[in-house]
Amino acid sequence: MDDWLKQCIKEVKAGDPEAFAQIVEAYKDKVYQIAYRMVGNAQEAQDVAQEAFIRAYTNIDRYDTNRKFSTWLFRIATNLSIDKLRKKKPDYSLDAEVSGTEGLDGYSQLAATDALPDEQVVTLEWQASIQEEINALPPKYRAAIILKYMEDLSLQEMSEILDLPVGTIKTHVHRGREALRKRLKKW
Amino acid sequence: MSCSSERIQRYFDGDLTRDERMQLYEHLRECGDCKSHYDEVKKSIALVQSASHITAPSKFTESVMDALPKRKRRSVAWKRWSRNHPMLVAASVFLVLMSSMVWVNWSGMSGDDVMVRGATGDVHVNYETNTVIIPEGETVAGDLTVRNGNVDVQGEVEGDLTVINGEQYMASAGNVAGNVEEINEILSWIWYETKSLFSGLTTGDDS
Structure with missing residues (x-):
């Protein structure tokens, strides 16, 4: 583990919340990305990512410093995302069509300003369309694809984050990849 | 060599040996179905990876820090302050004890007895x-x-x-x-x- 991180965790454990700001700053994009890709929209992603950091802060004494910090943090974020999806499930089918466009939130807001260069608008559209395809995956395959291809994690780390055997992770990656392949064929 | 979607999966897992990879490439040159399967998986991965750079909203860190449990923060701020100002803490503790002692003496003797x-x-x-x-x-x-x-x-x-x-x-x-x-x-x-x-x-x- 990096020295600065070790130091920050030590300070947070000793009761200094300011040191935690450095940790948030360092991991916010990755945690937000996991949350965003999992839940599929910006508002809930922010809630989940924020909650993940708050839980990390309040449970910092339970973090084992011999293990990788990001693995522990991503595990919290992934579990919270899956919980969020599970709670949404009842109205999932009703929202299925809408859920894809939720990803457009950021785009719609930004487009309203009319101040963006074309290539940025295209990038946002692109992001939203891919998110739509990811939203169509069942949560467990979605988690596998996000962690492997977006966060670039090893199967071993994924196994620790998702609390599943490596063999199961592999199967989830295969199925997620196949589902995406079928959906993205037309692209 | 026959078609095998399992082998294509293993290829993308990075689990094929060098020889197996060579055999796969050879097969892909001959088999249109497997070639398109391979290309499609490759394209899906590339698309997903191309979408993977999003950043947290602005002021994210501030809002997390504001949302941290308050009680803990305050006691911690006090601890930190007192650690940096030991003399002030000692002086104020002395003042509190001193004044309560004085007050007890003062009020205790404000009876009528000479x-x-x-x-x-x-x-x-x-x-x-x-x-x-x-x-x-x-x-x-x-x-x-x-x-x-x-x-x-x-x-x-x-x-x-x-x-x-x-x-x-x-x-x-x-x-x-x-x-x-x-x-x-x-x-x-x-x-x-x-x-x-x-x-x-x-x-x-x-x-």
């Missing part, structure tokens, strides 16, 4: 007028402290005379060799207590 301390000579106390009288021709050898009463000095006091919560009168024949001090307010009382504490500390005299 108290005389340090009188070695023949001192007369009139409880009706709350007056301590040092009769003419009488000499108090050391310091004299009177609480809750007036002092009428007709004789002589060789040391200091302190009157707390009262007044002192001096007859023309009376004489006080040391200082005369009247203490009627809590603030001057505190000053008196502090002075006597420190003089007690410096002289090592605890009486």
